[in-house]
Amino acid sequence: MLSESQQSYLFPDPNGRYGQFGGRYVPETLMNALIQLEKDFLRLKADPSFQEELSYYLTQYSGRPTPLYYAERLTEALGGPKIYLKREDLNHTGAHKINNTIGQALLALRTGKKRIIAETGAGQHGVASATVAARFGLECTVFMGEEDMRRQALNVFRMRMLGAEVVPATSGTKTLKDATNEAIRHWVSHVEDTHYIIGSVVGPHPYPQIVREFQRIIGDETKQQMLAMEHRLPDAIVACVGGGSNAMGIFFPFVEDTEVELIGVEAAGRGVETEEHAASINKGRPGVLHGAKTMLLQDPYGQVTPAHSISAGLDYPGIGPEHAHFAEIGRARYVPVTDAEALDAFYLLSKLEGIIPALESAHAIAYVVKEASRMPKDTRVVICLSGRGDKDVEQVARMEGELSQ
């Protein structure tokens, strides 16, 4: 049960903190830009003309609202709760990421920035950034780990087609963590004319708040749709967590509805008992990464350790600071799902519902598959289907090729 003080949820506090987490651990060079960004964001958030413009592009360009789809055959097959899928996969570019990039591109335009930069892991946020850059006539540079560029060559081509420059991050593990380092380093050099579109609810304040605001549309719609269809709130909401933006987007509007259980699914890779996973909350300790204090995979001396997941979008050693806070106060639970479980769910949803989920989203489905038999039949569960699996088909085919050898 939540105490009285949590009934009115007011985070982040004026220092950009969510309890002990969050903050702004960045070089001094960026501080004024972050302070200004916070002011601009709060001003525009309250500006009806900005909200109207945002709403226009979400509707006309991205195709919102996305359906809350009753997955009848999945429900029947599992024999547990009634399962709804929030269809973020039906957004333009195939994932929830565009909710945030539309919002931040409009923010960049209204603050006179001509250029945006972004980091990307699988390439989904990079594609969503390159897309809005094309639409709004912004120059765009995307940082991507050299290793991920190799794994996701098609998305690299896609970004370049859209007119973006893709820069390989060659440091460290050459994946999302390092792409984010490179983006921040680049921003330090170009802070005066460039807006950095962070792709998840991570990074220094005010980024976790900005991304939460632009993603909360997922939860706001879900609430309305659920009330319209079922005349009640869902009993549980399940979402995968990389940095945590689709999860925060669908969780946040329910934060004070304490009867709704919030469940974040972390990538357990080859298992949380191995070294190869991305389960920051289950296996990490508080630490600082990318400008925020959060739960972090690290060695005893604070060196960040590489994450592993079958899905590049969850392959991240940290997590948004507000999720770390939710875990600490018990407002949400964070559970691990392995590569193998996610892959099974990837096939299951494809075969039962004709919906190929992103491998990231397949983690959320896998959790419900595992737990359905323990959940009461008369309950309603919403799964955030954060993206579609087209981007993963090639990877899965390659893996299957290896398996049959």
Added chain:
Amino acid sequence: MNRIDQTFAGLNGEAALIPFVVAGDPDYGRSLDAIVAILEAGADMVEIGFPYSDPLADGPVIQAAALRSLQQGHQLPDCFRLIRDVRSKTEKPLIAFTYVNPVMQYGTERFFRDLAASGGDGVIIPDVPIEEAPELAQMASQYDISFIPLVAPTSGEERVRAISAQAHGFVYCVSSLGVTGERSSVASGVKSLVETVKRYTDLPACVGFGVSTPEHAAEIAAFADGVIVGSAYVRRIEQAQSEGDGSVAESVAEFTRQLKNACQRIRL
């Protein structure tokens, strides 16, 4: 007065030369020799970079050095041991340059206690702006470690005032936008940044990031109290180590003499 304050007080008009190297690069022994050689060749104090996996404020040269050191397994206790070994050979100030996460994991109080016990005099944490600094700064002062803050070209007068007011040791003026790394020239705005700092504190103002040559050092020595040189040293260490043993210390000593000579030019 700790060693940093005493050193600045004892400078006769010339600017302090403050080289930066990464602890344990190219290996423990040669990094110890390099630091001792740098100080014997005339550097006034030295910044010792603690290797970190995700050095956000650093360019490729220092990133690579940190990686070389980490790959040999160097961690915080090795950095303290290095400081202790250097301290046994010199009374000059030794400053730890570290990112915040290793400090947090080690324990803030334990960090400052062990840094002080090893013979360290100051600390620079580039990912801790003043908003996040109070607890760390307070713990530093409890152990007589100077908490040296950074100001940047983008700080603006109000932040420079607030940062300078809370500084200890000296104020680190970041010469230009961007991460550490060699640059072809000294950024034009840094002189006025130093002047702004000096309006708000009597502490020395030192300039770093991008200072690469004796010519740059001379230019900066004309208006600042200290010249910080990092990537140019680290690159020399990397070059020298690939050429064989012994040459690392010689190479950095020679570079130090050139830089110190430049710092001693008459101030304008």
